[in-house]
Amino acid sequence: DGGITQSPKYLFRKEGQNVTLSCEQNLNHDAMYWYRQDPGQGLRLIYYSQIVNDFQKGDIAEGYSVSREKKESFPLTVTSAQKNPTAFYLCASSPARAAGWDEQYFGPGTRLTVT
Amino acid sequence: DQQVKQNSPSLSVQEGRISILNCDYTNSMFDYFLWYKKYPAEGPTFLISISSIKDKNEDGRFTVFLNKSAKHLSLHIVPSQPGDSAVYFCAASPNFGNEKLTFGTGTRLTIIP
Numbered sequence: 646d647g648g649i650t651q652s653p654k655y656l657f658r659k660e661g662q663n664v665t666l667s668c669e670q671n672l673n674h675d676a677m678y679w680y681r682q683d684p685g686q687g688l689r690l691i692y693y694s695q696i697v698n699d700f701q702k703g704d705i706a707e708g709y710s711v712s713r714e715k716k717e718s719f720p721l722t723v724t725s726a727q728k729n730p731t732a733f734y735l736c737a738s739s740p741a742r743a744a745g746w747d748e749q750y751f752g753p754g755t756r757l758t759v760t
Numbered sequence: 761d762q763q764v765k766q767n768s769p770s771l772s773v774q775e776g777r778i779s780i781l782n783c784d785y786t787n788s789m790f791d792y793f794l795w796y797k798k799y800p801a802e803g804p805t806f807l808i809s810i811s812s813i814k815d816k817n818e819d820g821r822f823t824v825f826l827n828k829s830a831k832h833l834s835l836h837i838v839p840s841q842p843g844d845s846a847v848y849f850c851a852a853s854p855n856f857g858n859e860k861l862t863f864g865t866g867t868r869l870t871i872i873p
Contacts, residue, residue: 649803680863687764687849687863688804703860735803751803 648672649752651736656757658730666721666755668736674750677719678737681705682754688735694719695741723757730759763787764852766864774872779837781867783850786831790852794861795824795835798847807848808835811856837869845871 649670658664668677676695680688690703694713708727713719719738723730733756739749765784773779783793791812796804810817810824810833817824823836837844847868851861 654801685769685865687762687851687865688861689863690860693860737803749806751805753802 649736649738649750651734651752651755654753654755656755658757658759660759661725662759663725664723664730664757664759666723666734666736666757668719668721668752670717670719670736670738670750670752672738672740672750673716674738675716675741676739677713678739678749679703679709679711679719679721680735680737682733682735683729691721691734723759730757732757762865763790764850764862764864766848766850766867768867769865770868770870772870772872773840775842776839779835779840779844779869779871781835781837781848781850781869783833783835783864784831785833785852787852787854787862788831789854790862792853792856793824793826793833794851794853795822796849796851796863798849798866804849840871842871842873845869 652667678693679691682688689705691709692711694700697716700711710722735754736752763786794809795807797807798804808819808822808824810826815826826833847866849866850864853861
């Protein structure tokens, strides 16, 4: 059963702690993405990776870090430097940069709450 | 600076009638426009797209219209069904396959049986 897995669904952390969100895909996709969604705002791109061991900053990368050591995994670390970390985080993947739009799949998301 | 705007946060439509969701954009560099549908606790799924060389694209009950001069696009769903109740996002990109999509804020569509 192919797809994208994000865990956990809900995550709670205290302010000042780093936290890592998991994203795994078994679709053999080359590209992976992290988005953030806040109430009343659209999805905003945090980081993306087109190939293993390579990634680029999106529009709101400050306070976040990623790694892409394996094709199927693209974890996102929300660091203590991120000023407003509470949000809904979505991971996505697609076969390649020039893939059709219908080939980009999203995971179910992780809701992070930092208090 | 919201480059893609969906000014209606919510919309209710009777089952069987037409649902029209609207989206405006400000960046004239956008050449591709997409609609995504999102159910609660799930990620968005791609619905339909249109490139700027067209003014209409149809896929079954879903049609997207693009008015480039007005920087406006709309999604028409005919006839509306209860399963269409979801949040709909429009998104835009400067070129095909560009990973840097710009999303709107979403419109929650509720179909009333």
